[in-house]
Amino acid sequence: MNKSHQPIRQFASDNYSGICPEAWDYLLEANSGDAPAYGNDQWTQRTADRFRELFETDCEVFFVFNGTAANSLSLAALCQSYHSVICHETAHIETDECGGPEFASNGSKLLLAKGEQGKLDPPEVERLITRRSDIHYPKPKVISITQATELGTVYTLNDLRGLRKLAKQYGLKMHMDGARFANAVATLDQTPAQMTWQAGIDVLCLGGTKNGMAIGEAILFFDQELAADFAWRCKQAGQLASKMRFIAAPWLGLLETGAWLRNARHANDMAAYLEQRLQEVAGLQPMFPRQANSVFLELPPPVIQALQAKGWQFYTFIGVGGVRLMCSWNTPQEAVDQLISDLQRALTRTQAAGQD
Ligand SMILES: *Cc1c(COP(=O)(O)O)cnc(C)c1O
Secondary structure, eight states: OOGGGSOOEEOSOTTSSOOOHHHHHHHHHHTSSOOOSTTOSHHHHHHHHHHHHHTTSOOEEEEESOHHHHHHHHHHHHOOTTEEEEEETTOHHHHSSTTHHHHHTTSOEEEEEOOGGGOOOHHHHHHHHHSOOSTTSOEEEEEEEESSOTTSOOOOHHHHHHHHHHHHHHTOEEEEEETTHHHHHHHHOOOHHHHTGGGTOSEEEEOOGGGTOSSOEEEEESSGGGGTTHHHHHHHTTOOOTTTHHHHHHHHHHHHHTHHHHHHHHHHHHHHHHHHHHHHHHOOOOSSOOOSSEEEEOOOHHHHHHHHHTTEEOBSOSBTBSEEEEOOTTOOHHHHHHHHHHHHHHHHHHHHHHHO
């Protein structure tokens, strides 16, 4: 095997993973013969219908290439340029989209809220909404919620209720960044409908990439009026796939076979196992409650370096610092065991060095 094809050792991200078999099978199947372009094909139609079935409502469905586009374009559809979007200070739309939402909306401003464990805190959100009402300040229009959050936690239905109350009271729309929505569903054991439109969400950006696809996120407008002209917005932004069936078909593979939830459950289970082993073997507690597929840890720099020297890849810059260990649909249990064993050795060595 070519050296560049050697497997890497990683808990870096769920987008390091490959394509899951179910998505791959449907992709192959969609490749027999020709089909109409730009979403006018049977695969796209079937997949949109399947989303409406899963979410138990007649929503408008769009497909784009990635999550940054999904968030940026959907927020632009909810805002005028003089509006603002309230989000958590660690939100992907703030920290990882290079100003995409502001660019797509011609200047809508993000207002950053603090909140424990990566979640928006209703009193803090209300403070941002009511802080100013004069004409010199961008008018709050949207509350954006990341589910599961950037810190691996999950909003409960009760959490969402508090935010919905504010949205209703002040006439704001609710946007959900669901890059890891499936992981949140797996955790909460609520239906997708209960967790979105029944909880007041107007638009959901639903992640396929981290759930086992090669490419392609879905945007679901539960408030159909907000989807008016959205197809033109996608096209102008270069986000209308001409061979749309190759995004739609793998999605159908995830939905029809149940792989979307199975994949998320596996990722969550591996993170739970990792958390348990960290506690048992090394006495290490996570920085935040582990509620989805990631575990955040504080580790001494020499231990981080020792793990990296062993070839382990992970991020140390997400959220609020610390090491983020992210599991995906294909994380093997042996990888967790190997990481734990390397970590234990590194910790022992660092502690011994500290005692000299
Ligand atoms: C990965 C991710 C996205 C999408 O990122 P892209 O790289 O643009 O596909 C959006 N939101 C969150 C919270 C993410 O983790």
